[in-house]
Structure formats: structure tokens, C-alpha cells
Amino acid sequence: MYRYDEFDTRLVQERVEQFRRQTGRRLNGEMDEDQFLPLRLMNGVYLQLHAYMLRINVPYGAMCSRQIRQLAHIARTYDKGYGHFTTRQNIQFNWIQLKDVPDAQGDLAEVEMHCIQSSGNCIRNTTSDQYAGVAKDEIEDPRVYCEIIRQWSTLHPEFSYLPRKFKIAVTGSPNDRAAIALHDIGLRMHRNKNGEPGFEVLVGGGQGRTPFVAKTIRDWLPPEHLLSYLEAILRVYNMDGRRDNKWKARIKILVHQTGLEEFRRLVDTEWEQIRDSVLKLPQAEIDRINAYFAPPDYEKLDDAGEAVAAWRADNADFDAWVRVNVADHKTPGYAIVNISLKSPNQPPGDMTAAQMDAFANLADEYSFGELRVNHRQNLVLADVEQLRLWELWEKLRALDLATPNIGHVSDMIVCPGLDYCSLANARSIPIAQEINERFSDMDRAHDIGELTINISGCMNACGHHHVGHIGILGVDKRGKEFYQFTLGGSSDQAASLGDRTGPGFPADKAVDAVETILNTYIEIRKDGERFLDTYRRMGMAPFKEALYGTF
Amino acid sequence: MIIANSLPNGFVVFLTAENGWAHDIDKGVIAESDAEADAMLRTAKQAEHDCAVVDPNLITVEIVDGQPCPTEYREYIRATGPSVPTPS
Ligand code: SF4
Numbered sequence: 291m292y293r294y295d296e297f298d299t300r301l302v303q304e305r306v307e308q309f310r311r312q313t314g315r316r317l318n319g320e321m322d323e324d325q326f327l328p329l330r331l332m333n334g335v336y337l338q339l340h341a342y343m344l345r346i347n348v349p350y351g352a353m354c355s356r357q358i359r360q361l362a363h364i365a366r367t368y369d370k371g372y373g374h375f376t377t378r379q380n381i382q383f384n385w386i387q388l389k390d391v392p393d394a395q396g397d398l399a400e401v402e403m404h405c406i407q408s409s410g411n412c413i414r415n416t417t418s419d420q421y422a423g424v425a426k427d428e429i430e431d432p433r434v435y436c437e438i439i440r441q442w443s444t445l446h447p448e449f450s451y452l453p454r455k456f457k458i459a460v461t462g463s464p465n466d467r468a469a470i471a472l473h474d475i476g477l478r479m480h481r482n483k484n485g486e487p488g489f490e491v492l493v494g495g496g497q498g499r500t501p502f503v504a505k506t507i508r509d510w511l512p513p514e515h516l517l518s519y520l521e522a523i524l525r526v527y528n529m530d531g532r533r534d535n536k537w538k539a540r541i542k543i544l545v546h547q548t549g550l551e552e553f554r555r556l557v558d559t560e561w562e563q564i565r566d567s568v569l570k571l572p573q574a575e576i577d578r579i580n581a582y583f584a585p586p587d588y589e590k591l592d593d594a595g596e597a598v599a600a601w602r603a604d605n606a607d608f609d610a611w612v613r614v615n616v617a618d619h620k621t622p623g624y625a626i627v628n629i630s631l632k633s634p635n636q637p638p639g640d641m642t643a644a645q646m647d648a649f650a651n652l653a654d655e656y657s658f659g660e661l662r663v664n665h666r667q668n669l670v671l672a673d674v675e676q677l678r679l680w681e682l683w684e685k686l687r688a689l690d691l692a693t694p695n696i697g698h699v700s701d702m703i704v705c706p707g708l709d710y711c712s713l714a715n716a717r718s719i720p721i722a723q724e725i726n727e728r729f730s731d732m733d734r735a736h737d738i739g740e741l742t743i744n745i746s747g748c749m750n751a752c753g754h755h756h757v758g759h760i761g762i763l764g765v766d767k768r769g770k771e772f773y774q775f776t777l778g779g780s781s782d783q784a785a786s787l788g789d790r791t792g793p794g795f796p797a798d799k800a801v802d803a804v805e806t807i808l809n810t811y812i813e814i815r816k817d818g819e820r821f822l823d824t825y826r827r828m829g830m831a832p833f834k835e836a837l838y839g840t841f
Numbered sequence: 842m843i844i845a846n847s848l849p850n851g852f853v854v855f856l857t858a859e860n861g862w863a864h865d866i867d868k869g870v871i872a873e874s875d876a877e878a879d880a881m882l883r884t885a886k887q888a889e890h891d892c893a894v895v896d897p898n899l900i901t902v903e904i905v906d907g908q909p910c911p912t913e914y915r916e917y918i919r920a921t922g923p924s925v926p927t928p929s
Contacts, residue, residue: 317849319892337895339919342851372928387850636928708915709923717918719925769913 291354291660292437292582294402301445302399305406309333310392317389332412334405335391339712344386345408346398350418350436350460351379351663355650358661360401362646368394373646375631375639377703377754378457379417379663380408384710406444411452413443413524417459419467420664423583424672426620429479430487432462434580435516438571442517449524453531454539456524457496469665469781471495471504472757474541475523478783482510489516493523493553494545495785497751502542503785505550507557513576515561518569522561526553586658586673591623594676601680610694610732611683625676627657629669629686630693630701634726637719638704639667648689656682665754666703666742668696698735699743699808700726703754707747707764708771714747716764716771716797721745724801738808740820744779757781759822760807761788762800773800777807777833778825789830792838803837810836842869842909843885844919845897853919854894860884862894866920867908872899 294302309329316326330336334345346361361381365373368390369383376382386394398404407414416436423431439458443449449456459473470476476492488510495504511519527541530548545553602609617626629649632638641649649669653661656678657671664670669691674682686692695701702725705711707718722745729735744758748765755761761776773795776788795803808821810833815824825833843856854862855869863869872878878899885897900916902909911917918924 317892322892323889323895337846337851340851340853340922341846370927387852389849637925640928642928708918709925714915717924719923723925766915771914 291352292349292433292579298402299399302402302404302406305333305404306392306395306399309395313388313392328410330388331409332406333391333395334408335386335388336409337712338384338706338710339708339714340710341385342388342391343710344383344391344394344405345376346381346383346403346405347408347415348379348381348403348663349440350416350422350433351420351665352422352433353661353663355653355659355661357401357403358646358653359650360397360403362643362650364394364397365643365646367397371644372640372642374637374706375641375663375667375669377665377667377705377752378415379665380415381663382706384706409455411454411456412450413439413446413452413456413458416440416443417457417468417473417665419461419463420662420670421467421617421626421672422462422662423585424619424621424624424626425463425465425467426618427463427465428620429464429481430462431580431583432460432468432477432479433583434576435477435479435489435513436460437579437582438516438576439520442520442569449528452524452528453533454536454541456527456541458520464783466781466783466785467664469754469757469785471785472497472501472754472781473504475520476504477516480510486512488512491519491523494542494550496540496542497754497756498540499537499749499751500543501751501756501787502546503787504542505545507550507554514571514573515565517571518565518567519557519561521564521569522557525560526556530556585621586660588621588624588673589675591621591675591677593622598676598679607694608680608683610736611692612679614694614698614736615692615696616679619673621673623676625674625679627671627674627679627682628664628696629671629691630695631668631691632695632701632726633690633693634700634723634730635690637709638702638722641669645689645691648685649691652682652685666701668701694732695735697740697742699729699738699741700735701742702726703742703744703758705746705753707745707753711747713750714764715749715766716747716773718745718747718753718762718764721762721764721773721797721800725804728801728805738812738821740822741808742780743804754781755779756787757785758788759820759825760804762804763794765794767794771797773797773803775803775807775837777830778822780822791830791834806836807833842866842871842900842902842911843881843897844869844900844911844916845885845889845894848892848895851895855920856881856885856888856897860888862888866902866910869909871902871909 779788
């Protein structure tokens with residue numbers, strides 16, 4: 291894992307003290323809310339429906355056990371004993387008091403964490419593949435480039451007041467687990483015809499009220515030019531992006547309105563001037579950062595297929611968990627374990643302080659002290675010995691962290707919605723909980739198969755509803771909560787936006803609609819077809835008919 | 842009624858008859874006329890200026906079982922807290 295150097299440490303500590311002074315001036319009346327708002331946002335502090343919310347960066351979703359223990363401490367000391375993991379691989383605390391924020395940020399700084407640029411119109415936390423460094427299909431470890439981007443973009447003076455927020459995602463694998471095509475910039479590592487690794491650069495993706503799948507602006511970019519090319523894109527956006535209309539200010543609108551060809555020309559013109567500047571990455575610097583992500587001290591092991599198979603044959607619950615939650619590791623004898631934060635007993639993505647502490651111990655005991663957060667609001671232990679899967683599973687079960695639902699109906703992305711968010715039109719969590727209850731029979735869930743249901747409480751689409759196989763959007767219809775449905779969205783390497791089914795459903799009929807959609811799929815699917823495959827083959831008609839009757 | 846968030850802790854508060862702020866909605870004062878509502882809003886804006894509260898707003902309530910209850914579901918959730926149990 292990356293460790294702070296002296297510059298990181300000083301920068302974060304100075305920022306904590308600066309925000310302590312700013313908060314003091316706000317509390318004693320020297321600053322009004324209009325003056326304070328941009329300052330608190332730059333430090334991750336929002337005012338939500340019931341209280342302040344503090345958003346903490348988890349750079350590219352990677353954490354060590356010491357850090358999640360400190361998050362547990364923050365949850366207990368300053369909040370209500372739990373935190374919420376978000377689609378941006380960050381964590382939010384929903385009940386933090388403004389007067390306590392500087393102390394909480396000081397505690398975060400002790401473990402090399404902070405809230406800088408977790409909000410505001412700047413470059414946000416760069417997100418990545420939760421299987422980085424251990425995926426079988428990986429070309430290079432994307433965390434190296436995420437860290438390089440983090441260092442370049444932190445307090446970048448030119449990009450601190452962009453037209454709107456800016457999100458970058460990086461994957462080192464052809465199979466996209468980081469939803470890169472739904473980001474302002476997506477970077478996909480692949481090899482050119484000479485076998486050299488480089489990045490396909492995508493630009494202009496995003497969700498919100500005007501969703502776009504990103505377009506390829508450059509097929510292959512050598513890693514040494516990564517920063518100069520990103521800087522060129524950001525410069526064009528900073529100059530030409532709209533600042534007069536918040537809803538048209540994201541780069542996706544600029545790319546759409548300018549046209550990809552012209553946008554590429556503008557970027558290339560800018561790039562020509564800076565590509566061989568100080569931004570050119572020396573190989574020595576890439577190697578220096580790479581060293582932070584050296585593999586842990588793996589034992590020389592053989593795959594433990596037989597032992598695991600015997601346990602699976604013995605216990606159907608363990609079998610289901612291994613089948614659904616455990617993924618292949620590139621190192622023999624090891625496995626990747628996905629930990630679902632979608633138990634029926636807690637809001638999606640939430641984790642109590644007690645669970646965080648216990649999970650930190652499991653990370654120490656089973657995964658070299660490291661853990662990851664993914665954009666689907668789940669956790670990962672990336673380096674677990676296969677021969678220890680059974681004992682880990684038993685311990686996870688005791689913590690209510692072994693729900694075998696990864697990639698299935700109850701593994702939903704769910705934004706906080708109107709239960710917490712001041713921008714919401716409708717609640718998300720109760721709909722998710724009702725779906726979880728309705729499909730609690732795991733045999734039925736496994737029969738339905740691979741499925742993503744994504745729920746947002748408003749058009750801002752923090753719950754990624756546009757790219758759920760089934761997307762659910764909460765709207766306010768004459769003072770009542772209604773839910774609109776989209777089908778056929780996807781955020782993987784074949785990303786697509788969902789198509790709207792038709793009129794929305796009232797809250798008490800929304801989960802019936804989910805059931806109707808899934809029953810229709812089961813009726814018409816072919817052998818081995820996932821929901822998304824069936825939808826892509828059959829289109830909207832059978833689902834529409836089932837939902838609304840003959841039309 | 843006037844609803845707002847307390848500045849130092851962010852928690853939801855209601856304007857009381859004594860021009861103070863209470864976390865319990867049933868301790869809040871209900872305006873009986875537009876003129877009273879305007880006066881309460883002026884008091885609340887002054888409290889915002891004085892750094893006691895943030896974002897004060899007038900909301901409509903009805904009396905249910907003797908308790909004031911916001912008529913809009915957004916304000917109802919804001920006044921009563923998340924509609925789902927918080928993890929423990
Ligand atoms: S999608 Fe809307 S309701 Fe949900 S968290 Fe984002 S802004 Fe809030």
C-alpha cells in the first residue's frame with residue numbers, strides 16, 4: 291500500500307489546522323454560511339436532511355486495518371456508531387457535528403486519511419478495480435496510476451475551481467469492474483499491437499439527469515504521457531466547460547456539444563504544447579510508486595481445490611458463499627473474498643463500528659492487513675489462503691458479513707435517498723429492504739442469477755440507476771413517492787444505459803414491479819442467459835406488456 | 842412552523858414560542874396566520890444571521906393525535922428522522 295511521504299503528511303496536517311480555524315470562525319460568527327459553504331465542501335462536510343455529513347476519501351478503495359479501526363473510532367466517538375460506504379469507494383458519516391469535524395479530521399490524519407477534494411468542483415477520489423493487483427485478467431496494477439493521479443490532482447492549483455466536479459476511474463483489466471465508461475475520464479489499460487501496455491482513454495461519461503457512456507478519445511496512450519494528456523483534457527474542459535448552468539457544466543455536455551472529433555482536436559492541440567514538459571512521467575517515478583504496491587509475502591502454495599470442494603459438498607451454505615462471493619486469484623493457493631454489505635438486517639453499504647473493528651482483525655488475520663471497498667458498496671479481502679476459507683466464512687457469518695448475494699438480486703447499489711439526503715425526491719433504502727426481504731430465499735435469488743438492481747433517490751443518480759440491469763429512480767409525483775424503472779443498463783466493458791419502461795409505480799407497488807420483471811425474465815430466458823442477455827435479445831416489449839398490460 | 846438545522850451540531854430544530862430552538866417538534870410554535878408566519882420567519886432569519894441555525898424554512902403542519910405533523914413527506918422525514926432503523 292502507498293504510505294504518506296513527508297509532503298503528504300505535512301499537507302494533510304496543515305489542512306486540518308486550517309479547517310479548524312475556519313470552523314472556529316464560522317461558529318463564532320466571523321463567517322456566514324455563504325462564505326463557509328465552499329470551505330466546508332472542500333473539506334468533505336455537507337449539511338444533509340438531519341445533520342452534517344462527513345465524506346472521507348478512501349483512495350482507489352484501498353485501506354489497511356489500522357485505517358478501518360480508526361473509522362470505527364470515528365463512528366463511535368463523533369457519530370452514531372456506523373458509517374456508509376458509497377459508490378465512489380468512499381465512506382460517509384451521517385451524524386457528525388460541525389464542532390467535532392476538525393478533531394475527526396485530525397484523527398483521520400493520524401492514519402493517513404483525509405477529506406480533501408471529497409466534494410466541490412475539483413478532481414475527486416480516483417476510483418479503481420477492487421481486484422487490483424490480484425486479478426487473473428490484469429495487465430498492470432491500476433493502483434500505481436491511481437496514486438500518480440492522486441498526487442498530481444491533490445490541490446492542483448489550476449483545477450481547484452473547475453466548472454463542475456470531475457471523476458476519473460482506472461482499470462488494469464479488460465473486464466471492467468470499475469465502471470470506467472461512466473466517469474468524466476475512464477482509463478483502460480491494454481496492450482498495443484507491439485504488446486506494450488498503455489491506456490485507452492475514454493471521456494465524457496457520466497450519469498445524473500443527462501447520462502452518457504464515455505467515448506474513446508485516444509485508443510492507446512503510453513503511460514509516460516498519462517499526466518500530460520489528463521492535464522490537456524482538464525485544460526480544455528476548464529476553459530470551455532459551461533459555468534452558467536450547473537446542469538450543463540459536466541465535461542460530458544461539453545464533449546457532446548463540441549463533438550468528439552473537435553474535442554479531440556482541442557485536446558491534441560493543448561497536449562502538443564505540454565506532452566514533453568515536466569508532466570512526462572519518468573519510468574523511475576512509475577517504478578518508485580509501483581514499489582508501494584509490491585505483492586505481499588505470499589506462501590508458495592498449491593491450489594486447494596479438493597479441500598474446498600469437500601467443504602462445499604458438506605455444507606450448502608458454504609457452497610453458495612464460495613460460488614457467489616469468492617473469486618479467482620492470480621496466485622496459486624489464494625482466493626479473493628467479496629464481503630457483502632447487503633445483509634437483510636442493515637441498509638445497503640452500512641457498517642457498524644463493531645463490524646469495522648472485527649473486520650480489521652480479519653484483514654490482519656487473513657489478508658495481510660489490507661482490505662478494499664468497491665463501487666458496489668461491498669468490501670473485499672484480496673489475499674485469502676484457500677485453505678482458510680472455511681474458518682474465515684464462519685467468522686464472517688458471526689458478523690453478519692457472509693450474505694451469499696454478490697452480483698445477485700439483493701446486492702443492490704442504493705443511494706441514501708430521502709432518509710438522509712437533502713436533494714432526494716424519494717426514499718431508496720426502504721425499497722431496497724423490501725426487495726431484499728421479497729427475494730430473501732437464496733435458492734430463488736441464485737436461480738434468477740447475475741443481476742444488478744441500482745436505486746437512486748433523485749435524478750443525480752448517485753445510486754447508478756441508469757446502469758443497473760434494473761434501474762429504479764425515485765421521483766416526487768404530486769407530493770407522493772413514485773418509482774420509475776429502466777431496464778438493460780450495464781456498467782461493465784459493454785456499458786449501456788437502461789431504457790425506461792414507462793410510467794412509474796407508487797411506493798407500495800414498486801417491489802411488485804420488480805417481481806413482475808423478474809418473473810417475465812424467468813419465463814422467456816434461454817438456458818444460461820442472464821437477465822441482461824435476455825433483455826438485449828428480447829427488448830422491452832415482453833417486460834412492458836407484463837408491467838402495464840397489452841399496449 | 843419553522844424548521845432549521847442547528848449550526849454547531851447540524852441537528853434539526855424548531856422555533857419555539859420563546860424564540861428559542863427545540864429538537865422536539867412538539868415544543869415548536871405553530872403560526873396561526875400568514876402574519877405570524879412572516880414574523881416567525883424574520884426571527885428565524887435573524888437567528889441564522891446570528892449563527893444559531895442554518896437554512897430555516899417555513900413548513901406546513903397538521904395536528905395528528907395532538908402532535909404537530911408536517912404534511913409533506915420530505916419535511917416529515919426531516920422532522921422525525923430516517924424512516925429505517927439506523928444500524929446498531
Ligand atoms: S441520487 Fe439524489 S437522493 Fe440519492 S444520494 Fe444522490 S443526490 Fe441524494
